[in-house]
Amino acid sequence: MLENLAIIKLSHDPLINIGGAYFPGWLMCMLVGIIGTWGTAIVASRLHLSRIFQPPGLMIPAFFAVITLWTWMFYFSAR
DSSP: OHHHHHHHHHOOOOEEEETTEEEEHHHHHHHHHHHHHHHHHHHHHHTTOGGGGOSHHHHHHHHHHHHHHHHHHHHHTTO
């Protein structure tokens, strides 16, 4: 039991090399989530489907969370 806890505690998050600098994987996923949510809102407004963002205080963070978590799942699941 303690060995499993030590492995979890000492494990490192994935790093992404961008131009010689290493960034944590969660940062890339958050940026994809922000851009994806923004793009979804623009597409929905142009297609007159902006009602899917009602109430915006609840739905915009929900879209952000879903896009961010799906990015993490699909990008880092094979590593």
